[in-house]
Amino acid sequence: MISPMTEDDDRVFKALADPTRRHLLDRLFERDGRTLTELESELEMSRFGVMKHLRVLEDAGLVATRRSGREKLHYLNPVPIRLIHDRWIDKYTERRVSALAELKSRLEETA
């Protein structure tokens, strides 16, 4: 489950810092809504190992789960990555836009 604490970003970066976890996200990106058994069959790893990685991804909010009958399905939740993008990447875009705006006003002043 996603934690609402301020260390949200830390959890996302830590979760993404592991190749197996990125591999799990890639598998969900290809086909979403999978069971643990399905995900386990694509990795050379024990069921317990896959469970542990999925748990880290869930805690970071990168994987959302839903029950469907007796099965627990795992879904890729890209929203935390979008939020990091909004917070960090947009800043650069803003700066570029404001730099251009400043350049425009300077050029117009001297014209």
Add this chain to the structure above:
Amino acid sequence: MSTITSTALATQVYQVFIKATPEAVWDAITRPEFTARYYHGARITITRDHYDSRGPQGEVWGEDSVLEFDPPRRLVHAWRSLYDPEMADEEASRVTWEIEPRESGYCLLTVVHDRLDQSPKTAASVSGTGWMMVLSGLKTLVETGEPLVDFAATS
């Protein structure tokens, strides 16, 4: 770096934590003065019996039935993509909004868009950046009072 292609799915699940009351999140989802500021400029009004989405010029972007209306916790409505002629011909799908209060004044908002089996174009359109943009915009608006993108200025 390899590119991975995604099969847009019949069921999609998105979640986001929002530091706000369930009532504030509910209002942001159901009232046009809020949705116009984060939902691609759409003015969406959701009442107990009707879902209505309008574009900036009043054009119909969505008109659907409301299946469950339990403020401020749970909302289920049908979805047809009337903003796009090709997608509009597809079968109606279903959107479920769940708002769960959590500790420290946060809510967990979950959006499930399902029954997309017969609507591949809609499924592809709302996946990827579709719901992701809407939910990150909603969070930013509710938490800061400011939209991520100023749709009024760009439209």
